Amino acid sequence: MHSLDFDISHSLAGGLVLISFMMLYQDRLYSLLNVFALHAVTLSLAVTWQAFIQDAPHLYVTAAIALVFKAIIIPVALHRIIRQLGIHRDIETAVGIGPTMLAGMGLVALSMVLMLRVTAEADALAREDLAFALSVVLLGLLVMVTRRNAVSQVVGFMSLENGLVLAATGAKGMPLVVEISVAFSILIAFIVIGIFLFRIRERFDSVDVAALDESRGERR
Amino acid sequence: MNFAAFNPVLGVVLIPIFAAALLAALPGYRLTARLNVLASLATFVCAVLLLILPRPTPGPYVLVDDLNIVFIVLNTFVGFTTSVFSASYIAHELETGRLTPAYLRFYHAMYQTMMFGMNLAFVSNNIGLMWVAVEVATLTTVLMVGIYRTEAALEAAWKYFILGSVGIAFALFGTILVYMAARPIIGEGQDAMIWTLLIERASQFDAALLNVAFVFLFLGYGTKVGLAPLHAWLPDAHAEGPTPISAVLSGLLLNVALYALLRFKMLMTANPGAMAPGTLMVTMGLTSLIFAAFMLYRRRDIKRLFAYSSIEHMGIIVFAFGMGGPLANFAGLLHMVMHSLTKSAIFFAVGHIVQIKGTQTLDEIRGITETHPALGWGFVAGVVAIAGLPPLGIFMSEFLVVSSTFARQPLLALLLVFGLLVAFGALTLRLTGVAFGEPRGPTRPAEASYLPMFAHLALVLVAGVYLPAPIVVWFQHVAHLLG
Numbered sequence A: 001m002h003s004l005d006f007d008i009s010h011s012l013a014g015g016l017v018l019i020s021f022m023m024l025y026q027d028r029l030y031s032l033l034n035v036f037a038l039h040a041v042t043l044s045l046a047v048t049w050q051a052f053i054q055d056a057p058h059l060y061v062t063a064a065i066a067l068v069f070k071a072i073i074i075p076v077a078l079h080r081i082i083r084q085l086g087i088h089r090d091i092e093t094a095v096g097i098g099p100t101m102l103a104g105m106g107l108v109a110l111s112m113v114l115m116l117r118v119t120a121e122a123d124a125l126a127r128e129d130l131a132f133a134l135s136v137v138l139l140g141l142l143v144m145v146t147r148r149n150a151v152s153q154v155v156g157f158m159s160l161e162n163g164l165v166l167a168a169t170g171a172k173g174m175p176l177v178v179e180i181s182v183a184f185s186i187l188i189a190f191i192v193i194g195i196f197l198f199r200i201r202e203r204f205d206s207v208d209v210a211a212l213d214e215s216r217g218e219r220r
Numbered sequence B: 001m002n003f004a005a006f007n008p009v010l011g012v013v014l015i016p017i018f019a020a021a022l023l024a025a026l027p028g029y030r031l032t033a034r035l036n037v038l039a040s041l042a043t044f045v046c047a048v049l050l051l052i053l054p055r056p057t058p059g060p061y062v063l064v065d066d067l068n069i070v071f072i073v074l075n076t077f078v079g080f081t082t083s084v085f086s087a088s089y090i091a092h093e094l095e096t097g098r099l100t101p102a103y104l105r106f107y108h109a110m111y112q113t114m115m116f117g118m119n120l121a122f123v124s125n126n127i128g129l130m131w132v133a134v135e136v137a138t139l140t141t142v143l144m145v146g147i148y149r150t151e152a153a154l155e156a157a158w159k160y161f162i163l164g165s166v167g168i169a170f171a172l173f174g175t176i177l178v179y180m181a182a183r184p185i186i187g188e189g190q191d192a193m194i195w196t197l198l199i200e201r202a203s204q205f206d207a208a209l210l211n212v213a214f215v216f217l218f219l220g221y222g223t224k225v226g227l228a229p230l231h232a233w234l235p236d237a238h239a240e241g242p243t244p245i246s247a248v249l250s251g252l253l254l255n256v257a258l259y260a261l262l263r264f265k266m267l268m269t270a271n272p273g274a275m276a277p278g279t280l281m282v283t284m285g286l287t288s289l290i291f292a293a294f295m296l297y298r299r300r301d302i303k304r305l306f307a308y309s310s311i312e313h314m315g316i317i318v319f320a321f322g323m324g325g326p327l328a329n330f331a332g333l334l335h336m337v338m339h340s341l342t343k344s345a346i347f348f349a350v351g352h353i354v355q356i357k358g359t360q361t362l363d364e365i366r367g368i369t370e371t372h373p374a375l376g377w378g379f380v381a382g383v384v385a386i387a388g389l390p391p392l393g394i395f396m397s398e399f400l401v402v403s404s405t406f407a408r409q410p411l412l413a414l415l416l417v418f419g420l421l422v423a424f425g426a427l428t429l430r431l432t433g434v435a436f437g438e439p440r441g442p443t444r445p446a447e448a449s450y451l452p453m454f455a456h457l458a459l460v461l462v463a464g465v466y467l468p469a470p471i472v473v474w475f476q477h478v479a480h481l482l483g
Helices: A004-024 A029-054 A058-085 A097-118 A124-146 A150-170 A176-203 A209-213 B008-025 B029-052 B066-096 B101-123 B127-145 B151-186 B195-204 B207-225 B233-240 B243-270 B277-298 B302-323 B325-357 B373-387 B393-408 B410-435 B451-465 B469-482
Strands: none
Touching (some): A004 A029, A004 A150, A029 A058, A058 A150, A097 B207, A124 B151, A150 B151, B029 B101, B066 B451, B127 B151, B127 B207, B151 B207, B151 B233, B207 B243, B233 B302, B243 B277, B243 B302, B302 B393, B302 B410, B325 B373, B325 B393, B325 B469, B373 B393, B373 B410, B373 B451, B393 B410, B393 B451
């Protein structure tokens, strides 16, 4: 019999996987950002719950960082960038929605089979958490692969990092240094990306990565 | 840690970070370029002291042992010589207006931050800290690759950033899994991330979990090593950034990721139930070697040519470490050192050549030895070394790799030799064009210091002719450690 603790953390982590799926079929940048904000809120809830049941107060910091940075500041800033660049039109997905969803399901199945098998001896909570976390990581990767727009690739990358945070918090007693570093790396990554987006904007009239591909150095 | 006595580890890590802060604040390229050289020299001196003085006992964060000291000394030495090269290179970039003084300040600060990240990755005893350090080093190089802000440079930086981030994300997932494997044995908290404690108890870890962890770590750090088919970022990043950055990317940053991989490989070999990491490494190494060797023929850009050559050599090194055993490990270690020295020397030469000719296209660079004898012959010596001709150091290490493989897996050795020959052909083909023949393009004299290039080449030559006994003993010991 599973306890309530387990059920709640299970449903929060499962919710994160579902929201990752929702990202796969968003075809507008604004709605993609909104879904990402929801993703971050869910992550922060999941982390808060982990902090509560593990009695690990430092995890509340991680949850707060997830909430403030990833659910509020980053979506707002990206909204602004999208508006400034004037690219709030449809996302050009490189692959259709149907195949993408199928690939997503395949990835989730893969991570379940893989993680549940190898963690047979770990406690149930950590097992499920890790399996969900890997699903979120792989789905984030899928978002990055199937989008050609720089902003949506960034969103995919951040949802991938959310999966990592979920894994790190699920690993009981993992030292603080890692969680903080993950949070900071997202911040750094965001700054870097922000700079890049603006530079790209300066040089091109679009942030479509396909336009970048055309300017390969070797083609003459 | 003993703070009362002077601790060289602190010097190796703290000098770069303080220098970065200082360089970010100071104006004027002459001053900052000199300071950059000075800081790199001081770091190198600390690294040498680390070699001489008794080593600090491994703490929760810092570890100095026979393995990483090879990497630290090599890293700080090439960091120092590259800063000397960078000083003369950057002056020219400023003249031609490719870089503005503000960007230059940023460049120097980033250079030292990168050195900080790499040194921290080498000395860290905590696998989480090591991950953070590798990430810092990666992000700083992303910024430097994009510093020219041309379309090609931005594309290269973006590609590098995205692929590097995915790699680093996988590496973190692998790190978390290692922690999960260690937690039931070592207990919760920081102890389960300390490498020296991990290796002591690694035999009791859950083998299945460790296997999955290693696959993630291999994919993650392997992306940064530039193994095919995860190498897509590498040629672009090398070609579009400033040449000093190409030199440190090839000579140093690839080694950092390799070092991380080796540490985890040691964990795997310490566990009897885990899969042998060698098979994975041998396969990827050989794939990279043969793939890169063929790609060399199609290059038309001189920096891309040598970027692919780096993929080829990292393939050889990973192959050698994957084979394992004292001899192959020794060969891999030696090859890594030789490759770092030679490849950065080549990039020093290439940097000056490209500045003289004003182009990176191979067809437009001809007859360098006639117009610029010192530079041209230095370049020839570098390419001859990297192609693996005797009596230079790379010949010796490649010979060791091949002969140790022949003794155990003749079939693999054939593939290895095939790859080496293909690469050799491509490099000789390109070398004759660039170095000899009718001079083409601008022939103005270069205002450059060739000292770093010749210093590296001299070391490679000496190592090829005669390797001092203490170094041999030391490398053999490390090779034994690697298992």
